[in-house]
Ligand SMILES: [Zn+2]
């Protein structure tokens with residue numbers, strides 16, 4: 001994994017650790033239980049196969065991506081220990097399994113998202129990594145307005161504040177975004 005992705009993943013790891021440390025005892029026990037469920041052969045580590053089996057059982061198929069497993073595997077030893085698995089539970093809780101539509105890599109850090117699709121609840125969101133955005137390595141509708149995830153987060157705050165007006169006029173949401181047009 002290249003440097004910037006490593007640093008971004010480190011940020012997610014720290015967030016996951018803080019989240020875990022603040023969990024009530026019961027939920028922390030559940031994490032241990034989930035880990036043991038995943039660890040079928042009870043060797044204290046999760047192989048890619050055990051990982052995939054567990055996610056299929058949990059119907060969390062969006063996580064069945066080698067790039068997510070690799071990003072979770074901090075020490076690159078091909079298996080996940082409990083510390084690394086906590087990050088998976090955190091990502092599952094927060095629904096943060098976002099994959100670049102261009103290169104299919106797990107998006108750990110900053111990324112771009114199509115704002116029209118983001119604000120349209122009837123279609124799925126469309127995200128690409130910075131490198132794919134820069135290199136035009138994706139195909140999406142031609143009038144797409146891409147915003148980075150931090151800008152979108154701020155803009156959804158204004159969209160929520162202006163919600164009564166915007167519920168019927170969805171396109172307004174895109175207009176108020178101060179984003180670059182493709
Ligand atoms: Zn990409």
Ligand SMILES: [Zn+2]
Pocket residue numbers: 114115116117118126140141144
């Ligand atoms: Zn779109």
